[in-house]
Amino acid sequence: TAPADIADLTTTTVTGSTIALAWTAPGDDATTGTAAVYDIRYSPSTITPANWALAIPVTTEPVPQLAGTTEAITVTDLASETTYYFAIKSTDESANTSNLSNLAQATTLDISAPTISHISSGTPSTTSVAITWDTDEPATTQVSYGTTVAYGYYSTLDETxxxxxxxxxxxxxxxxxxxxxxxxEDAATNSAVSSDQNFTTTVASDTTDTGGESQTSAQIIIPNVPKLSIDKIMAPIVTAKKLAQRVEIMQNPVIPETTISLDEENDLITISEKILNNDQLSQAEEEVIVEALNNLILTNYDQTEDFLVLKGKSAPLSTIAISIENKNIVNTVRCDSDGLWEYKIQLNSFSPGTYQINMKSMIGKYKGNQKGVMKLFREKMPLYIILSLSIIFIYLIVVVIFLGSQFITDHKKHRKRNSTRKNVRFARRKIKHARKK
Structure with a gap:
């Protein structure tokens, strides 16, 4: 009688290159005795009786133990991040062989750290710099930095x-x-650290360097008006605030769109997806994506009392780096599959001054040229507004003082009347009491 079929083959401990197996010894005569030999095999694809001979034999099978004993083996020299299937047959001394066992499967762990490439510190300003890089697999984002190779400072860890x-x-x-x-660091906690890099911040200057890039600018005048919250007697101030918050567009900031002619093989969304999947691009595709990134445009903008919303277009799925000079702001926004993007700027956070808004489009290792797209100018409150508000403020103080003095006068009169009435009542009671006597 052939040994019983093994039905409880399982995987236990898994590493980047090994998988441990466990099962119960079947015996040599069905479920009694001791089998003579095990034949353990594995494959990166499902094992069946038909392809059993093609599976890879394990060369270090354990010697079978008495039926009912727990058996174990660790299969080594496996590739990382690979799914393997395992099966066993057992044979007795008479060469009777069991049927194929149940299948066990496991995936070896990822033990490879991300590969870092295309590290760039761009163009540092006087007090800030945008560090960019790529990895060959999704990973977290962090920078250590300092004035020596000991570093000492870390950016906030972005676990996305x-x-x-x-x-x-x-x-x-x-x-x-x-x-x-x-x-x-990747999802399997494999961490990669780049070699030492460096950059030098620039000398403080009041001038704005556009780097020779073509740009279209506009000035948005938003005076520095203090926030006021009183409602009823503050109507003149509210009117003055609305007057001061008007927006004057000196020049249309919209950059004309450049049409890119593409055939079906060079469809932009397909090229963008290939880059995000780390696929190799042809020279023609590289030229197309670079041209698309260089043609980053600002198509429209909406302005409210508190926000400026910029809207534009670039290569599909690309990232737009938006920097505001003199304020040390660099943020990114992702384009959708149509290449459209939108970014909101909170105007109340700007002190009086001029701010150059620059943009750059990038995807993977490909980056477009920086464009200066708009100048945001927040001026100090005009003198006539200050004088108007001062007069209104003085008027309010006078009103408050007048109302306060009026209240005090009325209160004193009220107290005097009450006192007189009390004296009259007291005199009447006294006269009445005297008459009774």
Whole structure:
């Protein structure tokens, strides 16, 4: 009689290159005795009786133990991040062989750290810099930095798993050389750290350098008006505030769109998806995506009392890095599958001054040219507004003082009347009491 079929084959401990198996010894005569030999095999595809001979034999099978004993073996030299299937047959001394066991499967762990590439510190400003890099698999984002190779400072850890990474370092010292390393960790906690990199912040200056890039600018005038909250007697101030918050567009900031002619093989969304999947691009595809990134445009903008909303278009699924000079702001926004993007700027956070808004489009290792798209100018409150508000404020103080004095006078009169009435009542009671006597 052949040994019983093994029905409880399982995987236990799994590493990046090994998988441990366990099962119960079947015996040599059905479920009694001891089998003579095991034949354990594995494959990256499902094992069946038909392809059993093609599966890879394990060369270190254990010697079978008495029926009912727990058996175990660790299969080694496996590839990482690979799913394997395992099966066993057992044979007795008479060469009777059992049927194929149940299948057990497991996937070896990811033990490879992300590969970091295309590290860039762009163009540092006086007190900030945007660090960018790519990884070959989704990973976290962090930068260590400092004025020596000991670093000492870390950016906030972004645990979002991405292949394109951007970190803005702020509050830096002007005209100073900094060292930095980029750090990315994949979903399996394999961490990669780049070699030492460096950048130098620029000298503090009041001028704005556009780097020779073509740009279209506009000025948005938003005076620095204090927030006021009183409703009823503050109507003149509210009117003055609305007057001061008007927006004057000196020049249309919309950049004319450049049409890109593409055939079906060079469809932009397909190229963008290939980049995000780390697929190789042809030279023609690279030229198309670079042209699309360079043709980043600002199509429209909406302005309210508190926000400026920018809307534009670039390559599908690309990332737009938006930087505001003199305010050390660098943020990113992702384009949708049609290449459309939208970004909101909170105007109340700007002090009086001029701010150049620059944009750059990027996807994977491909980056477009930086464009200066708008100038935001917030002026100090005009003198006539200040004088108007001062007069209104003085008027309010006078009104408050007048109302206060009026209240005090009325209160004193009221107290005097009450006192007189009390005296009259007291005199009447006294006279009445005297008459009774």
């Amino acid at each position: 798993l991405l292949t394109t990474h951007t970190v803005l370092l702020t509050d830096l010292t002007p005209e100073t050389n900094y060292h930095f390393q980029v750090i990315s």
